[in-house]
Amino acid sequence: MIFWIDIIVQGLLVGGFYALFATGLSLMFGVMRLVNLAHGDIIILAAFAALAIVRLTGLPPLLCLGLVIPLMGLLGYALQRLVLNRTLGRDVLPPLLVTFGISIIIQNGLLLGFSADSESLPIGDLTTRSVTLLPGLAVGLYPLAVLLMAALVIGGLQLLIYKTSLGAAVRAASDDPVTIRLMGVDNRHIFALAAALGFAVAGLAGVLMGGYTSFSPSSGPQNLLFGFEAIIIGGLGNLWGTLIGGVILGVAQALGAAIDPGYQVLAGHVVFLAILLAAPRGLFPRMAS
C-alpha cells in the first residue's frame, strides 16, 4: 500500500515541473492565441544560461535565477515586440512557422556553444535532502519546493491577471487587440509584457529543471510536449487547471514507471489521450471555444 502511495506522491511532485513548463506556454496562448513551439527550447536555453553563469562565476545555480529570470523576461519582450507581434493575425500558421524556426535556431545554437553532451546544474546536497511525511514515506525537499513554487507562480499570475489594472489591460487586449488601442493601450506592448512573463516563468522552470534532471540541447521538444499535455488535460486558458494537468501527468508517468520503467512516458501519453477522448476541452475548460 505505502509503495503505491509513495509512487503517487513522487509523481505528484514531478507534476510541479510539468506545470511550470506549461505555465508560460499557457499564458502566451491565453493572451495572444500564440502557440510557442519554441517554448521547450526556451526552457532549455534558460538551463544552459544558468550553466554558463555557474561556470563563469562559480555562483550556486539557484542564485543564478536572479539573473536568468530577468534575462529571459527581456528576451521574451524583445522577441514578441520585434518578431512575434508581426506574425499575429487571422492566420494561425505564421506564428507556428516562426516559433518552429526559433526552436531550431535555439537547438543548434546550443549545440554549437555547449556540444550535445548531457549537462546538469550542481545544486549540492539539495538533490538528496528529503522530508518524511509518513513513516515509510519520504519526499524530496527539492521537488516539493518546486511544486510549491509552481503553485505560487500560478497563484501570483492569477492575482496579476484578475486583480490588477495591468491584468485588466491584458485580458482586454486578449479579447480585442484593436479596440484596446482606443483606450490608449498599446496592444503590442501588452503582448510583449505577456511574453516577458511567459519567458520569465520558462526561465524559472528551466533552471529548476536543470537542478533535478539532466538536459541537453535536444531536450526542448519533450518539455514542450509535456507542457502541452498538462495544458490540454487541465483545460485551455485555465492556469490552475494547468497545475492539476501537470500533476495528473506526473502521477500517470510515475505509475507507468512503477509497472515497467519503459512505460513511464508512454503512460503519460495514454492518460493524456484518454482524457482528451473523454473531455476534449480538458477537465476544467474556462475559455469559450
Add this chain to the structure above:
Amino acid sequence: MSLLETTGLTAFYGDFQALFGIDLHVDEGEVIGLIGANGAGKTTLLRAITGLLGRLGGQISFAGAPIGGMRAELLVKRGIAMVPEGRKLFPSLTVQENLTLGAYAGRPGAWNLEHVYNLFPILAERRHAAATKLSGGQQQMVAIGRALMSNPSLLLCDEISLGLAPVVIADVYAALPVIRATSTSIILVEQDIGQVMRVADRLYCLREGRVVLEGAAAALDRQQINDAYFGTMAAKA
C-alpha cells in the same frame, strides 16, 4: 478655429479605396451628424480619425496639430475617443473594469467613475457584472461611459442606436446634452436621419466615400438629404 479638420482625406483597405478626398471640420463644442448608407465610408472615416487605419492620404489636424498617421493609442491621449460600432466591450472584464480601462490614457477632466455612474445609474447597480451580460442598451451605456472616461475633447459615436429599441435609444440619447455640457465635440454616425437632425448642429452626408451634402442641420430639408443619401439627384448645399 476647428478642433478637427480633414483635408482631402483618402483611405484604403488593401487595393480598395474607401474614402475619396474627405473635407470635414468640427468646431469646439459642436455636434456633427455623419449620415450615409451602408458602405458609404462613415465607419472608415471614424477609424481614420482615431488612428486605427494605417494607410491614409491627405491631411488630418486635431487641435492645431497634424495627426495623420499617428497611432490610435497616442490619439486617445490627445483627446480623441470613440464609441465603436457594435460597442466592442471587453467580454472578460466587468462593467467597472471596462469603464476603468477607459481612463487608462490618464487625461484629466470632469469624467470619472462616479460621474459616469451619475449619468447612467443602472451601470452602478451592475458594476460587477460581466459587461456582455448586460442588455443591449446598458452595454451601449458602458461603451459611451468607457469612451468618456478618457475625458475626450472629441467623441466619435458610431451607430449608438443600432439594434436598440426606440425607448432605449431615447435613454442613450438623453446622455448627449450632458456630454455636450462638458464642451466635448461630438461626431455622431447614424442611420436614423431623424434622430441625427434633432441633435446635430451640422450634417455631413457621405456616399461612396465622398461628402455629397453638408450644411447646418436646421437648413437642410428631408428631400435634400434623401437625394444625397440615395444618390437620386446631384445634391449640393
